[in-house]
Amino acid sequence: MQNKISIGIDIGGTNIEVGWVKADGTVIKHLIFKTSRFEQPELLVEEVGNAILKENQEFSSDEIIGIGIGAPNGNYYNGTIEFAPNLGWEGIIPLAEMFIEKTGINTKLTNDANAAAYAEMIYGGAQEMNDFLVVTLGTGLGSGIVINRNILYGSTGFAGELGHTIVENNGRECGCGRKGCLETYASATGIVKTINNYLELSKKDSSLRSLEVIESEDIFEAAVEGDDYANKAIEYTGTILGKHLADYIALFSPEAIFLTGGLAKAHSLLIPSIEKAMDENILKIFKNTVKVYPSVLMEQNAGLLGAAALHS
Amino acid sequence: MQNKISIGIDIGGTNIEVGWVKADGTVIKHLIFKTSRFEQPELLVEEVGNAILKENQEFSSDEIIGIGIGAPNGNYYNGTIEFAPNLGWEGIIPLAEMFIEKTGINTKLTNDANAAAYAEMIYGGAQEMNDFLVVTLGTGLGSGIVINRNILYGSTGFAGELGHTIVENNGRECGCGRKGCLETYASATGIVKTINNYLELSKKDSSLRSLEVIESEDIFEAAVEGDDYANKAIEYTGTILGKHLADYIALFSPEAIFLTGGLAKAHSLLIPSIEKAMDENILKIFKNTVKVYPSVLMEQNAGLLGAAALHS
Numbered sequence: 001m002q003n004k005i006s007i008g009i010d011i012g013g014t015n016i017e018v019g020w021v022k023a024d025g026t027v028i029k030h031l032i033f034k035t036s037r038f039e040q041p042e043l044l045v046e047e048v049g050n051a052i053l054k055e056n057q058e059f060s061s062d063e064i065i066g067i068g069i070g071a072p073n074g075n076y077y078n079g080t081i082e083f084a085p086n087l088g089w090e091g092i093i094p095l096a097e098m099f100i101e102k103t104g105i106n107t108k109l110t111n112d113a114n115a116a117a118y119a120e121m122i123y124g125g126a127q128e129m130n131d132f133l134v135v136t137l138g139t140g141l142g143s144g145i146v147i148n149r150n151i152l153y154g155s156t157g158f159a160g161e162l163g164h165t166i167v168e169n170n171g172r173e174c175g176c177g178r179k180g181c182l183e184t185y186a187s188a189t190g191i192v193k194t195i196n197n198y199l200e201l202s203k204k205d206s207s208l209r210s211l212e213v214i215e216s217e218d219i220f221e222a223a224v225e226g227d228d229y230a231n232k233a234i235e236y237t238g239t240i241l242g243k244h245l246a247d248y249i250a251l252f253s254p255e256a257i258f259l260t261g262g263l264a265k266a267h268s269l270l271i272p273s274i275e276k277a278m279d280e281n282i283l284k285i286f287k288n289t290v291k292v293y294p295s296v297l298m299e300q301n302a303g304l305l306g307a308a309a310l311h312s
Numbered sequence: 313m314q315n316k317i318s319i320g321i322d323i324g325g326t327n328i329e330v331g332w333v334k335a336d337g338t339v340i341k342h343l344i345f346k347t348s349r350f351e352q353p354e355l356l357v358e359e360v361g362n363a364i365l366k367e368n369q370e371f372s373s374d375e376i377i378g379i380g381i382g383a384p385n386g387n388y389y390n391g392t393i394e395f396a397p398n399l400g401w402e403g404i405i406p407l408a409e410m411f412i413e414k415t416g417i418n419t420k421l422t423n424d425a426n427a428a429a430y431a432e433m434i435y436g437g438a439q440e441m442n443d444f445l446v447v448t449l450g451t452g453l454g455s456g457i458v459i460n461r462n463i464l465y466g467s468t469g470f471a472g473e474l475g476h477t478i479v480e481n482n483g484r485e486c487g488c489g490r491k492g493c494l495e496t497y498a499s500a501t502g503i504v505k506t507i508n509n510y511l512e513l514s515k516k517d518s519s520l521r522s523l524e525v526i527e528s529e530d531i532f533e534a535a536v537e538g539d540d541y542a543n544k545a546i547e548y549t550g551t552i553l554g555k556h557l558a559d560y561i562a563l564f565s566p567e568a569i570f571l572t573g574g575l576a577k578a579h580s581l582l583i584p585s586i587e588k589a590m591d592e593n594i595l596k597i598f599k600n601t602v603k604v605y606p607s608v609l610m611e612q613n614a615g616l617l618g619a620a621a622l623h624s
Contacts, residue, residue: 073597082597083596083597129467130467131466131467131471145563147459147464147466148462150460152459152564153565154443154459154564154565154566155442155443155565155566155567155601156565156597156598156601157565158565158597158598159443159562159563159564159565160563160565161562161563161595162562162563164562164595165559165562165563166555166558166559166593176595176596177596178593178595243478246478247477247478248563250471250473250474250476250477251457251471251472251473251474251477251560251563252464252466252471253465253466253467253468253469253470253471253472254466254467255467281478281490283473283476283488283490284395284488284489285385285394285395285468285470286468286470289467289468
């Protein structure tokens with residue numbers, strides 16, 4: 001039987017990864033580009049498109065079934081990226097259409113967190129589940145919401161923005177221009193902000209004081225070594241997230257919530273705090289109906305796999 | 313052509329309404345029972361079931377296609393009512409099964425707010441819509457969430473509890489045993505609590521002071537007559553609701569939000585406050601994507617129509 005191959009493109013703030021993915025999720029070819037090289041989307045389509053066309057010469061044309069793109073602020077309905085501040089592109093970019101024109105290959109596009117949810121459903125821990133959430137804890141908090149094995153897109157294609165629900169009146173400033181969004185607390189950026197606040201407000205010893213710039217990974221390492229601030233910051237972050245996940249459970253009633261992204265690498269420390277706060281805040285009828293798991297695709301590029309799976 | 317008739321049963325805290333509903337939504341027969349008469353669900357099934365069997369003698373047996381029940385804490389998957397404090401019944405009641413046994417008629421059951429959403433989709437303002445919310449502002453705040461013309465049930469059958477998201481830390485006590493749920497502010501009960509707080513904390517004149525017990529309708533009447541407190545209470549209620557609807561829009565991205573229930577009768581005063589707060593709090597990409605409407609079925613029993621429509 002001939003292999004069917006889908007090309008996944010994961011567009012992140014730092015890297016653009018391109019993978020040739022077989023139906024079983026094996027990535028048989030993989031390219032990486034620096035996002036910062038592409039000040040305009042046209043440059044990206046030209047260079048990545050050329051690379052795809054070149055590599056595709058190894059395959060017969062009917063082996064390649066399509067291109068799938070996962071990107072911040074991606075709109076599945078329109079194949080567009082709309083107002084994505086992290087990419088530095090303005091306005092509405094018809095990226096799927098541009099790839100079709102460049103490569104002649106059928107191209108679909110979705111939001112990066114939705115791609116991660118799609119990957120979890122097809123290749124990850126949700127293969128047997130109908131209803132689940134995937135929460136990506138990276139620079140921001142993204143979410144893919146799956147209802148009856150369909151991604152929730154809503155009328156605009158932008159549904160499922162858990163990260164931009166307001167959890168604190170006049171809270172931390174968010175990149176969206178508002179204040180107190182969940183992602184300003186529960187994200188890699190959020191936990192760094194939390195620890196910097198602690199270090200500023202107190203004089204207690206911490207190994208983190210010696211660092212010029214603290215990254216979320218530094219906090220996990222310090223926590224494992226017993227640093228009080230680091231452990232407190234993880235507990236604070238997990239508590240906020242768990243408390244609001246309790247509300248989202250009352251809305252979506254998922255079977256499970258999968259965590260992925262940089263901050264989720266601390267899942268062994270983070271999940272106990274999340275589950276405690278969830279349990280304390282959840283409506284009675286939902287008690288013990290939901291499990292929180294680290295994504296089983298954490299060490300792979302779930303965005304790329306999920307984007308490729310748009311053609312599955 | 314023969315008429316197909318579905319029997320809708322709307323179980324409320326005060327009344328149980330039973331209607332024989334034609335496919336076009338016409339109610340051709342209508343019975344009302346006092347809920348308080350039925351201390352046990354068995355008594356309800358016996359009496360309402362007998363009434364149904366008696367009235368059904370007017371129809372040929374293949375005219376009646378089924379019974380649909382809308383009830384608080386109803387679970388569509390299991391046909392059960394689970395832990396419904398307003399009805400005074402304990403535990404899990406297999407009500408659909410009990411009606412099937414009593415009447416021999418195929419019976420489905422759903423949550424009362426979901427029934428209202430179903431009615432809006434089949435007979436109301438959402439006939440042409442794929443994605444919308446129905447919010448029932450009565451004793452509590454119920455909600456039916458429609459995604460791609462399907463009611464959101466989630467893995468447990470209880471999804472869509474907007475009224476039990478916590479909007480105020482250590483806020484008002486809720487019947488669910490927690491504090492600060494949206495329904496303690498945005499409901500007929502909530503607005504009465506708000507106005508009583510105002511009257512207690514200040515000495516200013518208000519026509520409402522002469523009433524022994526204030527009901528939400530009294531507040532609307534006083535507001536129309538220019539009462540300051542009444543207008544302030546409506547504005548406060550609309551502002552809280554609108555602010556949190558902005559978050560739900562980021563989650564569900566509906567085309568429209570329909571309001572129904574006792575408090576929604578004040579929609580001409582309430583909706584401007586809701587829309588203002590929604591607009592001030594909404595994430596940019598959702599601006600101007602959603603309209604708030606009063607349900608067009610407000611003067612009918614949407615719960616009954618929607619319950620009957622479970623067999624459409």
